[in-house]
Amino acid sequence: MSNQKLFNVAVVGATGAVGEQIIGLLERRNFPIAELKLLSSARSAGTKLKFKGKELTVEEATPDSFKGIEIALFSAGGDVTKALAPHAVEHGAVCIDNTNAYRMDPDTPLIVPEVNIDKVSEHRGIIANPNCSTIQMVTALKPLQDRYGIARIIVSTYQAVSGAGSRAIDEMLRQTREALAGNEVVPDILPVGSLPVKHQIAFNAIPQIDKFQDNGYTLEEMKMVRETKKIMGDESIDVTATCVRIPVVYGHSESVYVELKQDYELEDVKKLIAESPGVVLVDDPAGQRYPLATEAAGQPDVFVGRLRRDLGHARGLNLWIVSDNLLKGAAWNAVQIAEYIAIENE
Amino acid sequence: MSNQKLFNVAVVGATGAVGEQIIGLLERRNFPIAELKLLSSARSAGTKLKFKGKELTVEEATPDSFKGIEIALFSAGGDVTKALAPHAVEHGAVCIDNTNAYRMDPDTPLIVPEVNIDKVSEHRGIIANPNCSTIQMVTALKPLQDRYGIARIIVSTYQAVSGAGSRAIDEMLRQTREALAGNEVVPDILPVGSLPVKHQIAFNAIPQIDKFQDNGYTLEEMKMVRETKKIMGDESIDVTATCVRIPVVYGHSESVYVELKQDYELEDVKKLIAESPGVVLVDDPAGQRYPLATEAAGQPDVFVGRLRRDLGHARGLNLWIVSDNLLKGAAWNAVQIAEYIAIENE
Incomplete structure (x- = not known):
């Protein structure tokens, strides 16, 4: 060399x-x-x-x-x-x-x-x-797209405050101390630094990441919609997102419903994900093993688990996708x- | 009297x-x-x-x-x-x-x-x-069922630790103090008191509430599926749930996708929900107003917001539903x- x-x-x-x-x-x-x-x-x-x-x-x-x-x-x-x-x-x-x-x-x-x-x-x-929440989702779903095709994605996110920068981390920790001490919690930055209304993030879940667009979705949600189509090279994939900030420091979690274009066997999907680059399968319900933000923090991979067949639609599949938003994200x-x-x- | x-x-x-x-x-x-x-x-x-x-x-x-x-x-x-x-x-x-x-x-x-x-x-x-997470969802969706019919529900929850009892609240606050002090965080109760594996809830999101069933869903998720059909009196409604515990003390939040049986106008849905008993519409994106767990805590009502038309399916609708899990729940x-x-x- x-x-x-x-x-x-x-x-x-x-x-x-x-x-x-x-x-x-x-x-x-x-x-x-x-x-x-x-x-x-x-x-x-x-x-x-x-x-x-x-x-x-x-x-x-x-x-x-x-x-x-x-x-x-x-x-x-x-x-x-x-x-x-x-x-x-x-x-x-x-x-x-x-x-x-x-x-x-x-x-x-x-x-x-x-x-x-x-x-x-x-x-x-x-x-x-791409946007952090998009990256981890498409990394996990790519092998499914290649094998079965993807018709539709419905995703709800559980996003860490580090996605909003170092000052948002500081704010969350400060608010948490205030709340634990029984003092008034003063919001200062989140949900969006440049907007006037602030909400408490400590011990809360805020369904707003970035600014609202005319269609009622936030910019973060629309990033997931548009970027997923562009990265996967398929404008026909229906994507709907609900992006939520929760009191986690590092690691975005995502509850993802995906509708495949072809029938699948759950064991095949598990094998496929386990063998895919950049993705780690953590899926052992009996052992209570599934991806967790605290365990993904500091790791470069995308962790996937809670794989289960949708109860209504034969080609529907549910997944739980977690990754460090500052690293792979x-x-x-x-x-x-x-x-x-x-x-x-x- | x-x-x-x-x-x-x-x-x-x-x-x-x-x-x-x-x-x-x-x-x-x-x-x-x-x-x-x-x-x-x-x-x-x-x-x-x-x-x-x-x-x-x-x-x-x-x-x-x-x-x-x-x-x-x-x-x-x-x-x-x-x-x-x-x-x-x-x-x-x-x-x-x-x-x-x-x-x-x-x-x-x-x-x-x-x-x-x-x-x-x-x-x-x-x-x-019924189960806490089911009650708030069906209370919010009932007016939609009556007016349009409901074909399908996909829900991801953001559930407070108080749903696991007083000891789980104590554990979460203790773990939070440990984490803030830079000490080792010791899990003791969550996710399920009677099961051997414990996970940190402070600054984390745990995709397990109650025990896993043979189909890969947790009991909490299956409660939402079965109870929703029974309460709404319609076994044909497809329900899929992903139930997640987050570091919130009081108030469950839910990201809900619902597919109606008839076409709808978004303004009609907002009016319908605003007029329904037990439900409060909090839906003002321009004013950054939407339901929040910290604001629902201590209140008897079910708060609904983030109403928006699904981007892919004309009869699809997304909602954010929040209520105090110990009160209405x-x-x-x-x-x-x-x-x-x-x-x-x-």
């Missing part, structure tokens, strides 16, 4: 919840890095972060930050991506973007490596990383794409 | 989470009581409880406890009901049972007053109170039935 090509890599949003995970993964995966540039907003610039024993200073991200950069990983919000990614592309970088900015752009591939890595080559400089999926790009460009 | 008939009432399981709520409701509703007898296991006998300013001593429940009792409210577990309710009936009492013991017995009416109070008269001494539904019995026997 002495002749392995090394890459100049930038991480935009280096001080955020996802950026931190990306840096950790680049280190642990021993990503072939020549130079690592850590970028952030002006507010966080100057922060010092460790990478492979060396201290790096986070710099403010500007259009000129990307000179010489070959791979740029963005997770600093859609506005930052829109403002800076085109400059990075001009400088010759491939951008892997964790935000919603380009996901539904027809010229931007939306990639989950286990599902549609073949589409990466269609990029024009930007590759979009964000940082790990992005680094997987970066690793693919690196190998392709060796 | 000076000639109002007064009843001798027994509460079995008086020291439990539901029993406590029943006693509070009998007092606040000014239920026509001649004598109130508080009963429990031998372990809790001797406990002193207040009722209308008087101190009452809880007695051990035995077959002879029911002499002279006219209305007996049971919430001390299925085994206690099975052992004692037949004796109460022999002594002439009408039993309103909060446990699973008689719910699916064809000779026992399973009652949610807003849905099927007309069936009460068919009782042979025992009237069953248990104690309040039982006291409603008792009030009906009292009026019928005046």
